[in-house]
Amino acid sequence: DVKVTQSSRYLVKRTGEKVFLECVQDMDHENMFWYRQDPGLGLRLIYFSYDVKMKEKGDIPEGYSVSREKKERFSLILESASTNQTSMYLCASSPHRDRGHEQYFGPGTRLTVT
């Protein structure tokens, strides 16, 4: 079974702190994604990566950065957390650059910024 794990289920941080969210997948997938999920807005793509050291901006990259130094790990970084970044963050991976493949999701990290 594909497994996508995220470093924390719940996280509370203060405004201005630097926040790292880690995601690891164990199936050698090329693609990895970071989304934020807010009620009534569905999922919005922050960044995705289709290879090591490659990244592409999604729909809402402002205030976020990412790092993919190893194929299995994709990190989301909030350089200076703000209250409007309080949200559920979901990581996902999929096998190939080719479209149409299923995305496998992690359990999510619920981040609260106070």
Place this chain on the structure above:
Amino acid sequence: AQTVTQSQPEMSVQEAETVTLSCTYDTSESDYYLFWYKQPPSRQMILVIRQEAYKQQNATENRFSVNFQKAAKSFSLKISDSQLGDAAMYFCLKLDSNYQLIWGAGTKLIIKP
């Protein structure tokens, strides 16, 4: 900007009955993929069913089937013989040729025992 619209924020159905969740989208392309994902309470999002736009035949997966109307840009999900385990948020997703991912806002499905 392209959009995916799920017009039903919440739906409820009696156990063992059939329910249909709606999804409409806009696009100028002919080549894209459509998906339905399910997110049970406090559990991970999983794929329910997918449809390739160039295929006319509607996808089916056991009790789950879609009604894909390409001209109308509609992609509804039908769940037959609803079970308590079907209770979840359901999200519609469109993936286009530029790898642009557009998600709907979701529909909460409640199953009444």
